[in-house]
Amino acid sequence: MVKVSGDDPIYLSVPANFDFDQCLRFLDRNPHEILHRVENGRWIKLIELAKTPVIIQVSKVSEHLCVKALNTELDQEQRITLVSFLEEVFDLNSDLTAFYQKMRGDPIMGDLCEEYQGLRLLGIPDLFEALCWCIIGQQINLNFAYKLKQRLVQATGDKLHYMGRDYFMFPRAEVVANMSVKEFSHWQFSAAKASYLIGVAEQIQAGALTKSGLLGKSVGHIEQTLMGLKGIGTWSAQYVMMKCLRIGAAFPVHDVGLQNAIKVITDSPKKPSLAQLHQLNRKWHPWQAYATFYLWHSLIK
DNA sequence: ATCCAGGTTCGGG
DNA sequence: CCCGAACATGGA
Structure with missing residues (x-):
């Protein structure tokens, strides 16, 4: 050594x-x-x-x-x-061999897997940050979501100044838990988003919700626990399972990005139906999370 | 102006 | 259980 x-x-x-x-x-x-x-x-x-x-x-x-x-x-x-x-x-x-094997020749994923070979599903290891990012991103365009996150982090996250530049960390749950809806409003957060963020922060801060606690449970139980939080619905639960808990079979079927990507790749005039999406969910098992991530990647300009 | 954004909750049939 | 409305705001 x-x-x-x-x-x-x-x-x-x-x-x-x-x-x-x-x-x-x-x-x-x-x-x-x-x-x-x-x-x-x-x-x-x-x-x-x-x-x-x-x-x-x-x-x-x-x-x-x-x-x-x-x-x-x-x-x-x-x-x-x-x-x-x-x-x-x-x-x-993760060994992606099985993913690429499964997707070879797939009408939607085949070409993407060749083009993006080696792309990894980039994670958000921190549970609080992952939950907050879901809530921030709900029902608004991604660019605006990034701006909202930027305002929150710059105002409340821990900062380090180094060589003339500022570096930020996502705020701690206890900081967000002690904020008011009104404070969020001048960063253009809706009252609903603000109260969801505060509520989740309270759960995390109290220790009632932990990543290790979730990881010990079945997928169904995890999903139910996440969806029990105010502001976390089906989409957000799947998102957290994908990006934070790394559950390969997580699949946010209602995600508009996912749907638009499929629409573009299949050169279809309209978004895929829910029935089609459920079919893909079965077909791509247990690599739905990776498939979703590759589809999101295809949307980058 | 109108519609859509990486949705969710709430109240009513 | 399923459906529409309301939520806030920005960009095309």
Whole structure:
């Protein structure tokens, strides 16, 4: 074992079927994204490791991901936590072979899988953030959703100023739990969105809702628990299962992005019917979440 | 102006 | 159980 110092980069070997640039393309799809940025083929983000704010920078160097902490040195524990964080975000431990096998020749997914081969389902490991992002994005266009998130995060998230730039983290649940609907209103959040966010924050803060608690349950139970939250319906429950809990068979059938992508790819004059979508749900099992993500990717301009 | 956005809740048949 | 309306706002 070679002794390494705390500021040496971490090198992660990437799995087969991994395309960092495709991942970056998704991560960089909106200019108002406040929780990370993509620059010169690098992914840069502020995260907390053992109570310390750390700016991480991830790039691809031959067959490895090169991970650096920009503002501090990391101890062994922090490095381990960081690696599992990246494994979660980039879904490094999934083998996509079966996915590509299943989709080969599929009229909707066949070409997409070739074009985007190696794209990973980019995750949102934090349950609170995933739930909030659902609520923020409901029934409004994505660009506006990113703006709303930006205002919330800039006003309430933990911040680090480093080398002339500001880096933000998603607000802690206890901060959001103690906010009022009125505060949200001057960031143009509807009263409904604001109260849903506060309610979810209260549940998380109280410890009544945890990621590990959910992961120990059956898929049906998880779905029911999530939908029991005010503001979380079928779409949001599936979204959280996809992006946070990494349940492969999650499938937000009502998602307009999903439906529009299918409409475009099949060159159809109208969106697919619910019956068609349920058929795809069965056909693509247990890779519905990945299929959905690839379809979303196809919508990036 | 009108319609659609990565929906959800609520009240009524 | 299913259906329409209301919710707020921005962009095409």
